[in-house]
Amino acid sequence: MTEEEYIPSSTDTVDDDLAHMTDEDHNARTEAYLAGLQQYDLEEDDHQILAGFEDEEAVEEVSFVPPVVAIVGRPNVGKSTLVNRIIGRRQAVVEDVSGVTRDRVFYDAEWNGKPFTVADTGGWEYGVKGLDAKVADQAERAVDVADAVVFVVDATVGITATDEAIVTMLRKARKPIILAANKVDGQSQEADAAGLWGLGFGYPYPVSGLHGRGAADLLDSLVDELPEESAYKDVLTAQGPRRVAIVGRPNVGKSSLLNNLAGANRAVVDELAGTTRDPVDELVDLDGQIWEFIDTAGIRRRQHMASGSDYYASLRTRAALDRAEVAVVLLEASQPLSEQDVRIIQMVLDSGRAMVLAFNKWDLLHEDRRDDLEREIDLDFQHVAWAPRINISAKTGWHKNRLVPALETALDSWETRIPTGQLNSFIGELVAAHPHPVRGGKQPRILFATQSSTRPPKFILFTTGFLEPGYRRFITNRLRQYFGFQGSPIEITMRVRERRRR
Known part of the structure; x- marks a missing residue:
């Protein structure tokens, strides 16, 4: 035995002993432990913890869905900068090169007490191919599900052929259009904005996404055009969907998995690694249940080593984890497990979210590689052996039916709470069979145990x-063996207390 591990000297009968105990036995033992604990000096918040943790807040029912506003325009006209101005925070990825935004990405916003959702899109171009065509397709899809559109034009450049092509696309959509003449940073440039009347969408609002100039007038006009709630709200369930973040290193297949689950080209997929920059949200119906999947940017390197859009994409991946309840860590089965994979798993652990490990391209795996992979998993993933594992193909959808059961198992564990009576009986039996080693002539004892919270379970x-x-x-480990917790991290903290002096 070393300081890093505790190896029991013998087997025990804890499970059998607990199986024969009744609720009255559990409660009697808990009351005895609690009475003994009163002989120790307790702090004020100790008493609050011992009084029992409150029931979880009920899941907020979604009865109102705000209207959606799509922000469209050709590349590098400042759409994401304007989005950040509208939502009042720097959340959309912005960099001084064109084409940073590639998917349609949704953000919550509010103006004069009216909530709405902003859909930032990639630059729209006519007649392009490859990745640019996929980006343009996402912009058109955003317009299709929007209640209103803000058409952003660079006032300093004027009307281009691409702008005129966007006008044709928008007229077919038959949505309210607000024209934003962006990059009007001073009064001397307002004449440039006036030249945009020729687009046929009425008054071109002169704005500066960078400095905020004119944004209030633009928003006043926008909210007047918006309905009370979105016309596309019927996809939401009464209590709101469970939120799932798809994380992994670049080009591992995250966007392909989202598209396959959604049954549509929801996220831009390309052989170019790092296609996704912003988290991409999509509501997906799986087996009659709505899930909200969040496709995230691939983590290329350590955050302090990243720069530009990679750095901000990494920040947004972390923020996406904070919004999610469970993370699907996508790993490429055909490639050796990398330091990036281990680091991404650690990021999920640090976030406290439930976790599922999904090994992609398993259907193409050679038999020899499967043996190597099992050894790599045993070596590198021992600390997350509790996470459900599924083998899938993001591209073809092979075994995707196994994803929902794994997600439900992880979420159930994440929200599990153990009655205080059962917990103290378990701890009491376990410590009696396997007491803490004596160190320096002293042997610490566990006086009382309680679960302070769920999501994740904390003791x-x-x-x-x-x-x-x-x-x-x-x-x-023994908590997992007896109570389960498959797919959920567990946190144990100590409160060392001294006996009260008489």
Whole structure:
């Protein structure tokens, strides 16, 4: 035995003993432990914890869906800069090169008390091929589901052939159009904006997405055109969808998986690594249940080493994890597990989200590679052996039916709470069979245990001394063996308390 691990000296009968205990037995033991704990000096917040954690907040029902505004324009006219101005925070990825935004990305916004959703899009171009054509297609899809459109034009350049082609596309959509003459940074440039009357969409609002000039007038006009709620709200369920982030290194197949699940080209897919820059949200119906999937940018390198759009995309991937409830970590089965894969898994662990490991391109895997992969998993992923594993093909949809059961298992574990009586009986039986080692003539004891929260499950142990990391890992592993928690991280913290002096 070393300080890093705790190895029990013998087997035990904890499971059998607990199986024969009744609720009355659990409660009696808990009351005895709680009475003993009162002999120790407790802090004010200790009493709040011991009083029991409150029920989880009910999932907020979604009865109102705000209207959607699509922001469209040719590349590099400042759409994402204007989006950041409208939503009041720097969230859309902005860089001083064209083509940074590629997918349609949704953000919450509000103006004068009216909530709405902003759909930022990639630059629209006519007659392009390859990746640019896919980006343009996403912009057109955003217009299709929008209640109104803000058409952004660079006032300093004037009307281009691409702008005129966008006009033709927008007229077919038959949506309210607000014309934004962007990059009007001063009064001397307002004459440039006046030249945009020729587009036929009425008054061109002179704005500066960078400095905010004229944004208020633009927003006043926009909210007047918006309906009370979106005309495309029927895809939402009553209580709102479960949120799933798809994470992984670049070009591992995240966008292909989202498109296959959605049954449409929802995210831009290209052989070029790093196609996705912003998190992409999509509501997907799987087996009659609506899920909100969030496709994220691939993590290329350590955040402090990234620059430009890669750096901000990394930040947004972390923010997407914060919004999600469960993460699907997509790994390429045909390639050796990399440091990036391990780092991404650690990012999910740090976020406290439930987790599913999905090995992509498994249907193309050679038998010899499968043996190597199993060894790599045993070596590198021991600390997440509790995460459900599925083998899929993001491109063809092979075994995608296994994703929902794995997600449901992980989410159920993430939201599991153990009654305090059962928890203390379990800890009591476990410690009696396997006490903490004596160190320096002292042996710390566990006085009381409680689960302080769920999502993820967090446990607090009141102790007479510091529990070694190896012993805490032993308790964690046994909690998983007895109570499950497949797919969810577990957090155990200690509160060391001294006996009250008389």
